Amino acid sequence: MNATRRTTLAGIAALAVAPFGAHATPETMRAAIAAVASGRPMREGKVTLDIQPLVDNGNTVPMRVEIDSRMEGADRVRAIHVFNERNPQPHVLSVAFGPQAGRASLSTRIKLGDTQKVVAVAEMEDGTLWTAGVDVIVTIAACIEGIE
Amino acid sequence: MKRPARIWAILVVAGFAAAAGAQTATDGRRSGFADMSPALQAIQRDDMSNPAMLWVAEGEAQWNARAGNAGKSCADCHGAGESMRGVAVRYPAFDAKARTVVDLDGRIDRCRNEHQRASSPAPESRPRLAIAAYVAFQSRGMAIAPPTGGSLDAAAIAGEALYRQRLGQLNLSCAQCHDERAGGSLAGVAIPQAHPTGYPLYRSEWQGLGSLQRRIRNCMTGVRAEPYPFGAPELVELEVFLMRRAAGMAWETPAVRP
Amino acid sequence: MAIPLVNAPARVRRGEVFEVKTLVAHPMETGFRPGMNGTLIPRDIVQRLRCRFAGADVIDVALSPAVAANPYVAFHVRAERSGTLELTWTGDNGFSASHSVAIAVE
Numbered sequence: 001m002n003a004t005r006r007t008t009l010a011g012i013a014a015l016a017v018a019p020f021g022a023h024a025t026p027e028t029m030r031a032a033i034a035a036v037a038s039g040r041p042m043r044e045g046k047v048t049l050d051i052q053p054l055v056d057n058g059n060t061v062p063m064r065v066e067i068d069s070r071m072e073g074a075d076r077v078r079a080i081h082v083f084n085e086r087n088p089q090p091h092v093l094s095v096a097f098g099p100q101a102g103r104a105s106l107s108t109r110i111k112l113g114d115t116q117k118v119v120a121v122a123e124m125e126d127g128t129l130w131t132a133g134v135d136v137i138v139t140i141a142a143c144i145e146g147i148e
Numbered sequence: 149m150k151r152p153a154r155i156w157a158i159l160v161v162a163g164f165a166a167a168a169g170a171q172t173a174t175d176g177r178r179s180g181f182a183d184m185s186p187a188l189q190a191i192q193r194d195d196m197s198n199p200a201m202l203w204v205a206e207g208e209a210q211w212n213a214r215a216g217n218a219g220k221s222c223a224d225c226h227g228a229g230e231s232m233r234g235v236a237v238r239y240p241a242f243d244a245k246a247r248t249v250v251d252l253d254g255r256i257d258r259c260r261n262e263h264q265r266a267s268s269p270a271p272e273s274r275p276r277l278a279i280a281a282y283v284a285f286q287s288r289g290m291a292i293a294p295p296t297g298g299s300l301d302a303a304a305i306a307g308e309a310l311y312r313q314r315l316g317q318l319n320l321s322c323a324q325c326h327d328e329r330a331g332g333s334l335a336g337v338a339i340p341q342a343h344p345t346g347y348p349l350y351r352s353e354w355q356g357l358g359s360l361q362r363r364i365r366n367c368m369t370g371v372r373a374e375p376y377p378f379g380a381p382e383l384v385e386l387e388v389f390l391m392r393r394a395a396g397m398a399w400e401t402p403a404v405r406p
Numbered sequence: 407m408a409i410p411l412v413n414a415p416a417r418v419r420r421g422e423v424f425e426v427k428t429l430v431a432h433p434m435e436t437g438f439r440p441g442m443n444g445t446l447i448p449r450d451i452v453q454r455l456r457c458r459f460a461g462a463d464v465i466d467v468a469l470s471p472a473v474a475a476n477p478y479v480a481f482h483v484r485a486e487r488s489g490t491l492e493l494t495w496t497g498d499n500g501f502s503a504s505h506s507v508a509i510a511v512e
Contacts, residue, residue, distance in 0.1 A: 056338070059352040059475070061187075062187045062190070095465050096463075096466040100485075109478050111434075112472075199429055199476035203431075355434075
């Protein structure tokens with residue numbers, strides 16, 4: 001688990017220094033992804049990023065990310081990182097998988113402040129990186145009601 | 149808090165022309181569940197992923213916890229939570245002791261004050277929503293069965309009048325949206341038929357649980373009307389009317405809505 | 407009062423991969439939302455969810471404000487022998503919650 005944890009924490013530390021202003025942009029997202037990749041090439045494939053293409057309320061958007069892997073040897077997935085283009089910050093979450101993980105998959109719910117692209121990057125045991133992106137249209141953005 | 153009103157105003161101006169041709173209410177009543185995206189429907193269908201179940205679990209803990217100067221739990225007097233099955237689908241009801249019509253939340257609050265001798269948590273506070281959700285959850289799947297009787301009949305008539313009365317700066321009645329334009333949309337937002345089948349429910353917009361009264365107040369703010377205060381007789385009357393209008397429909401608590 | 411909800415099977419077959427679904431009550435306040443007086447409501451989020459089974463890691467998740475309120479996280483565990491599934495959530499303002507489930511492998 002040590003390698004895994006180091007991977008994730010290095011990723012998060014890199015995100016903390018990634019430059020972002022009031023809102024993430026496609027550029028800040030690219031910078032955040034580059035920080036995780038640290039020079040390694042990324043290939044499209046292996047990653048399934050499942051988000052409904054049309055969202056009725058951006059506050060609760062179901063998301064599932066899964067990597068086609070037997071979770072053994074070089075094929076093991078160490079971590080998955082998820083990013084977005086237009087929320088206030090580019091980072092959505094990172095998950096590191098330990099030896100008891102049965103699959104490289106995670107389901108959760110995220111907030112999307114606007115119509116945008118969401119990108120997942122998976123880091124394999126052999127250091128290779130795989131990625132997938134999804135375009136999501138949000139009709140009612142997150143956080144519009146404010147405090148009542 | 150002026151923001152939703154502004155957004156609604158834009159939606160009404162931009163969207164009503166398009167929605168005007170949409171179908172008017174038919175006798176085919178449908179729950180707001182039917183108007184949601186499949187993703188939100190899936191959340192409501194699976195208790196293990198429905199965040200409203202967090203409140204139900206808290207409500208269960210409250211049900212069994214001694215409280216107030218009387219040091220009694222709900223369970224001490226009522227037994228298991230299942231004893232509440234069938235209660236939520238027949239509220240609001242006439243409370244003979246208080247000589248008034250009360251909704252489920254108001255009825256629970258009376259037990260809290262009189263039987264537990266405990267003080268009332270604020271409207272829409274976590275403990276208040278949690279116990280109401282736990283009690284209402286016991287009736288899930290049952291048909292709405294509103295009681296009748298002099299005071300309730302009068303409340304239903306008053307509630308219907310409020311439902312048809314034009315409100316706020318946008319000068320719209322509940323009926324104009326929920327009967328005449330139900331099934332249409334306001335610039336992308338589906339207009340449901342306003343059935344009270346799932347309360348308290350988890351609304352994505354709220355990022356939490358809320359009561360039917362909160363929902364009605366939201367709609368009032370939406371048309372730029374001053375909402376009736378929580379617990380106001382007008383809100384209870386609207387609840388009575390909405391429950392009668394939904395008589396026979398399936399109870400969903402704890403539902404999920406956008 | 408944070409009562410996490412955790413759904414995991416009580417017994418599984420050896421080597422079986424099963425899904426665990428979790429919910430924890432938390433506002434996930436982003437830190438980017440204006441409050442009543444116009445100033446930003448301070449950030450208050452769950453930062454981390456860690457799950458271990460029989461003493462070894464399953465997942466370690468770093469969450470950001472972009473995770474929805476009342477975080478739902480589901481994932482898969484492989485069990486070779488009986489053990490305890492231990493979940494801990496930690497976050498801003500000293501937030502912490504935990505839950506454990508005994509799982510028998512037959």
